[in-house]
């Protein structure tokens with residue numbers, strides 16, 4: 128079992144401070160990644176040499192038309208899928224050359240996930256769902272951190288409830304706390320507001336933004352929604368397996384206009 132590496136934890140109070148040696152290390156470096164599905168004439172090039180650094184403490188949205196490679200990029204960057212070529216570095220560790228068992232441990236200990244469908248265990252209470260990643264890793268919950276997280280995500284009154292007794296927004300709050308409990312280097316979100324109504328979606332996006340701003344958490348989110356993307360620091364636009372543009376300080380209107388030009 129790999130122990131939790133405090134050096135990879137998000138800095139309290141926001142972001143890693145640049146050192147005299149230069150800018151901070153990126154939380155994740157995607158380097159010339161390609162992903163080809165299938166072989167021969169039926170082969171699909173889902174990613175065609177994608178390179179991007181995701182800075183520590185930043186919130187990045189990945190957008191693009193259907194089939195442009197968003198999910199494939201997220202899966203490769205999160206160590207859920209192996210690129211056909213290229214490298215994915217989490218700190219100093221190359222995910223692409225790691226054994227499957229090491230990769231499984233790394234995902235469990237250093238990466239958090241938030242999905243559209245919440246993916247909570249129905250039989251467990253909110254508290255048990257949140258601490259599940261620690262139990263799977265054989266680690267004890269840090270009580271102070273658990274209490275702080277539960278407060279931050281606004282679940283103090285619901286901590287003993289099961290998912291079926293909670294609204295969609297509350298369930299996603301549980302999933303966000305579960306993603307953060309291990310103090311991961313990066314949290315990946317796949318359409319985290321896709322199953323929520325507009326108002327609840329905005330509450331969840333506000334929470335995600337707070338997590339970046341106050342905990343210095345690195346966050347990467349795939350979304351189809353320009354409003355969701357406008358909560359990010361940066362939007363990466365994919366088209367046909369390549370990053371075609373990055374937009375800093377995105378507004379929903381600017382993102383929507385760019386997507387329209389891409390055919391999204």
Ligand SMILES: Nc1ncnc2c1ncn2[C@@H]1O[C@H](COP(=O)(O)OP(=O)(O)OP(=O)(O)O)[C@@H](O)[C@H]1O
Pocket residue numbers: 164165171172173191192193194195196197198199200
């Ligand atoms: N397991 C697979 N086998 C074969 N082709 C795949 C597989 N997964 C994805 N693809 C293909 O790779 C390309 C990129 O798919 P991907 O799911 O990454 O796109 P996306 O931008 O996330 O799309 P969407 O917005 O529709 O979810 C598509 O052409 C898709 O059909």
